[in-house]
Amino acid sequence: MLRKLDLIGVQSDWGASQRGASMGPAAIRFGGLVEGLERQGHHVRDRGDILAPRTGASREKLLHYEQVSEVNRRVYLSVTETLEEGRFPVILGGDHSIAAGSIAAVSKRHSGNIGVIWIDAHGDWNSEESTCTGNMHGMPFSAVCGYGPDCMVEFGQGAAPVNVAHCVQVGGRDIDDLERQRMAQAGVTVFPINMIDKLGMGAVIERAIQIAGEGTDGIHLSFDVDAITPEAVPGTGVIVYNGLTPREAFLAAEAIAESRKLISMDMVEVNPFLDTANKSGILASELIQSALGKSVY
Numbered sequence: 001m002l003r004k005l006d007l008i009g010v011q012s013d014w015g016a017s018q019r020g021a022s023m024g025p026a027a028i029r030f031g032g033l034v035e036g037l038e039r040q041g042h043h044v045r046d047r048g049d050i051l052a053p054r055t056g057a058s059r060e061k062l063l064h065y066e067q068v069s070e071v072n073r074r075v076y077l078s079v080t081e082t083l084e085e086g087r088f089p090v091i092l093g094g095d096h097s098i099a100a101g102s103i104a105a106v107s108k109r110h111s112g113n114i115g116v117i118w119i120d121a122h123g124d125w126n127s128e129e130s131t132c133t134g135n136m137h138g139m140p141f142s143a144v145c146g147y148g149p150d151c152m153v154e155f156g157q158g159a160a161p162v163n164v165a166h167c168v169q170v171g172g173r174d175i176d177d178l179e180r181q182r183m184a185q186a187g188v189t190v191f192p193i194n195m196i197d198k199l200g201m202g203a204v205i206e207r208a209i210q211i212a213g214e215g216t217d218g219i220h221l222s223f224d225v226d227a228i229t230p231e232a233v234p235g236t237g238v239i240v241y242n243g244l245t246p247r248e249a250f251l252a253a254e255a256i257a258e259s260r261k262l263i264s265m266d267m268v269e270v271n272p273f274l275d276t277a278n279k280s281g282i283l284a285s286e287l288i289q290s291a292l293g294k295s296v297y
């Protein structure tokens with residue numbers, strides 16, 4: 001399936017606990033992204049990077065909320081332009097807080113009728129009340145489903161929340177207690193890492209694609225590279241040991257491509273300052289290519 005792709009970089013790290021994910025878009029591009037996608041036959045337009053404001057208001061449990069909200073507003077506008085032109089948005093993070101803006105745009109375009117597959121070591125389902133850290137990259141999945149924090153749900157666009165019935169978390173292994181309760185209460189499906197051990201990624205991702213894809217206009221994939229084990233992805237801010245193998249991640253990406261349901265995607269949390277010879281940027285670039293149909297044979 002060949003597509004007209006728009007690459008949208010987002011130089012944001014205000015949602016994370018440490019700086020550096022703002023250089024993620026450069027690291028992923030340097031990992032051979034444009035060349036690889038063009039080799040596959042896609043038409044690629046690189047729209048460059050969205051910048052984050054340098055200053056803004058903050059609260060103890062919503063750190064840098066003003067900058068995060070403003071970045072999301074910019075991401076929303078940019079992704080909306082891409083969609084209006086009938087092109088497929090590939091958003092390069094940046095910390096994961098930017099998914100609030102990208103998914104808001106895709107969801108709005110489809111009046112909320114999309115599914116989301118969230119591949120991550122974390123739930124990213126916190127609110128101002130439940131967070132232990134105040135870091136807003138731990139909140140966007142909750143926000144796109146309309147569960148807060150408010151400044152991440154609504155940033156001037158008129159929210160069209162995604163129905164949790166079509167939302168799936170894959171690879172979770174570090175979900176906070178209150179966060180887990182909020183996810184269960186909302187009814188989001190979670191396939192934690194031990195379920196992947198038992199059932200295998202093939203079966204899990206097939207089920208995830210059904211939940212996100214059946215009865216919706218399509219699937220948004222939000223891929224946080226910390227889902228993958230830190231031996232393979234050292235370049236990310238919140239590492240959690242014993243994660244997905246790169247092959248499991250590729251299997252998921254390839255299955256999503258084969259489903260032909262993918263309508264947009266984010267690749268986030270690459271932090272080149274923490275990386276080793278751009279190992280994580282290269283893997284992120286290759287996973288994007290796989291999700292967009294690159295075959296190995």
Ligand SMILES: NC(=[NH2+])NCCC[C@H](N)C(=O)O
Binds near residue numbers: 097135
């Ligand atoms: N996108 C991420 N890396 N999120 C990490 C979140 C970690 C933790 N649950 C928090 O809320 O602070």
Ligand SMILES: [Mn+2]
Binds near residue numbers: 122224238
């Ligand atoms: Mn994460």
Ligand SMILES: [Mn+2]
Binds near residue numbers: 122224
């Ligand atoms: Mn995340």
